[in-house]
Amino acid sequence: MKQEEKEQINETYNDYVESVTPKANLWLRMAKAFLVGGLICLLGQCIINIGKKYGLDDQTAASYCSLTLVFLSALLTGTGIYPVIASFGGAGALVPITGFANSVAATAHGFKVEGHVFGVGARIFQIAGPVILYGIFSSWILGLIYWFMTTLGM
Incomplete structure (x- = not known):
């Protein structure tokens, strides 16, 4: 095959891919995520606000908020509702703490057929594991930078 034929095939293929690839409306996706x-x-x-109304301090109310959102996310993931919300809202549903809980619960739900040890236990953090790893690592790096800068009096 000559170089010209290869280029023609590649161009034809690229035209085909572009014609069948759905065009996403960026502004609509951003509005849904927002x-x-x-x-x-x-x-x-x-x-x-409800926690504060019943006498909780700011820190405790925020803790209850996080716990409640994680619980609701896991519950909605298990019932199949959160994936529908995530497909509609995109990053708007996946970025907050609820998205993290969804990734853990969805993985556990997906591998439960393989058993508790080799299914759920072994693979529960398959998606969330890298987030935890790089979150801890970047926190460590930023902590070192902060310590170094405070040591220098910056």
Whole structure:
């Protein structure tokens, strides 16, 4: 095959891929993500406000908020509702703490057929593991930078 034929085949293939690839409306996707993420944050703020109304201090109310959002995310993942929310809201549903809980619960739910030890136990952090690893590592690096800068008096 000559070089010209290869280029013609590649060009034809690229044209085909472009024609069948769905075009995403960026502005609509951003609006959906903003809406879903905003609603999750609104729910979290309502939980904090209710906690404060019943006499909890700021830290305790925030802790109850996180626990409640993680619980709701895991529950909605198990019932199949959160994946629908995530497919609609995109990053708006996957970025907050609820998205992290969803990734852990979805993995556990998906591998439960393989048993508790080799299914759920071995693979529960398959998706969330890298997030935990790099979150801890970057926190460590930033801690070193902070310590170094405070040592130099910056």
